[in-house]
Amino acid sequence: MVFTYIRNMEELLQQIEAIKAEIAATVANTPDAVEQYRIKYLGTKGLVKQIMGEMKNVPNEQKKEFGQILNAFKIVAEEKMIQLQEALGESDEQGGAKFDFTLPGDPVAVGTRHPLNLVRNQMVSIFKRLGFAVAEGPEVEDDWHNFGAMNLPEDHPARDMQDTFYVQAASENNAAWLLRTHTSSVQARVMETQKPPIRVICPGRVYRNETISARAHCFFHQVEGLYIDENVSFADLKQTLYFFVQEMFGKDVKVRFRPSYFPFTEPSAEMDISCQICAGNGCNICKHTGWVEILGSGMVHPKVLENFGIDPEKYTGFAFGMGVERIAQLKYQVNDLRLYSQNDLRFLEQFKSV
Numbered sequence: 001m002v003f004t005y006i007r008n009m010e011e012l013l014q015q016i017e018a019i020k021a022e023i024a025a026t027v028a029n030t031p032d033a034v035e036q037y038r039i040k041y042l043g044t045k046g047l048v049k050q051i052m053g054e055m056k057n058v059p060n061e062q063k064k065e066f067g068q069i070l071n072a073f074k075i076v077a078e079e080k081m082i083q084l085q086e087a088l089g090e091s092d093e094q095g096g097a098k099f100d101f102t103l104p105g106d107p108v109a110v111g112t113r114h115p116l117n118l119v120r121n122q123m124v125s126i127f128k129r130l131g132f133a134v135a136e137g138p139e140v141e142d143d144w145h146n147f148g149a150m151n152l153p154e155d156h157p158a159r160d161m162q163d164t165f166y167v168q169a170a171s172e173n174n175a176a177w178l179l180r181t182h183t184s185s186v187q188a189r190v191m192e193t194q195k196p197p198i199r200v201i202c203p204g205r206v207y208r209n210e211t212i213s214a215r216a217h218c219f220f221h222q223v224e225g226l227y228i229d230e231n232v233s234f235a236d237l238k239q240t241l242y243f244f245v246q247e248m249f250g251k252d253v254k255v256r257f258r259p260s261y262f263p264f265t266e267p268s269a270e271m272d273i274s275c276q277i278c279a280g281n282g283c284n285i286c287k288h289t290g291w292v293e294i295l296g297s298g299m300v301h302p303k304v305l306e307n308f309g310i311d312p313e314k315y316t317g318f319a320f321g322m323g324v325e326r327i328a329q330l331k332y333q334v335n336d337l338r339l340y341s342q343n344d345l346r347f348l349e350q351f352k353s354v
């Protein structure tokens with residue numbers, strides 16, 4: 001309806017009543033329709049404004065009375081607007097329940113990260129900052145990648161049934177399949193597919209046939225490291241690992257290297273750090289020595305490089321392997337390895353704020 005010229009008061013009153021009836025009958029259940037209503041009645045060129053504009057035509061003595069009528073009319077139009085908006089607020093455009101964003105949220109019980117994941121992630125992020133990429137390999141592995149390629153001779157005691165879980169024993173035609181006993185198998189996988197320079201760390205789960213106790217488990221986790229390029233030296237190995245433990249445990253940590261033997265490295269060394277539980281004063285974690293072994297390492301054996309067609313005259317490399325459980329034990333004072341796999345919330349929830 002378009003409001004036009006009003007000839008007299010009577011006509012104005014009729015006009016107002018007609019518009020009020022129209023307003024009362026208005027149905028608007030979409031945001032668009034409500035907006036149409038607003039523009040038509042309450043907009044700057046809307047009917048309410050136009051009717052109010054008629055005040056100037058009303059004789060002075062009737063202004064007070066008509067003023068009240070017009071105000072009441074305006075309120076009717078505005079209240080309808082509020083009604084329409086409220087009705088709309090209770091449902092969305094598709095008619096579904098509408099979400100009230102102003103309500104306080106229900107508390108969400110946030111889970112905790114497993115301490116081994118926390119520590120693994122920290123380890124990965126430290127090595128990433130040194131330019132190491134992450135590589136992964138299969139947990140069910142063949143004899144070659146787990147043992148042969150890593151220069152573990154056929155009669156090496158580590159291959160013994162006592163230590164290794166075999167999925168399928170070797171037969172005349174087939175090599176054995178097994179659960180990898182160390183993440184060094186991923187070194188083999190990486191050297192098979194990548195050319196130097198190689199700089200990777202390989203986090204993963206490994207398996208050994210051990211009796212489960214506070215100090216041993218039949219599966220645990222390692223992070224392997226491998227760096228092959230021209231002129232990589234033992235000094236690079238030491239500095240890399242020293243940087244790692246300082247980032248992991250803080251600047252006060254002390255390290256020592258002890259000569260050791262691994263078939264896949266020459267020379268080989270194990271690294272100890274000052275005990276993080278007793279600060280070197282002696283406790284049962286460090287067996288009262290003040291030192292705890294955290295990893296094995298060394299310069300990649302020339303035979304291992306040759307196994308993958310990498311020229312040991314041109315390239316050298318270092319490798320290391322460490323246990324995630326051990327690092328987590330020292331960082332969070334976990335005194336029983338079994339806690340990591342028992343899913344006891346009283347244990348796991350302690351890592352909420354870490």
Ligand code: DAH
Pocket residue numbers: 181182183184224225262264265295296297298319320321322
């Ligand atoms: N694979 C060894 C283990 O499971 C750890 C290790 C030692 C890895 C020396 C290495 C290394 O890469 O160079 O006990």
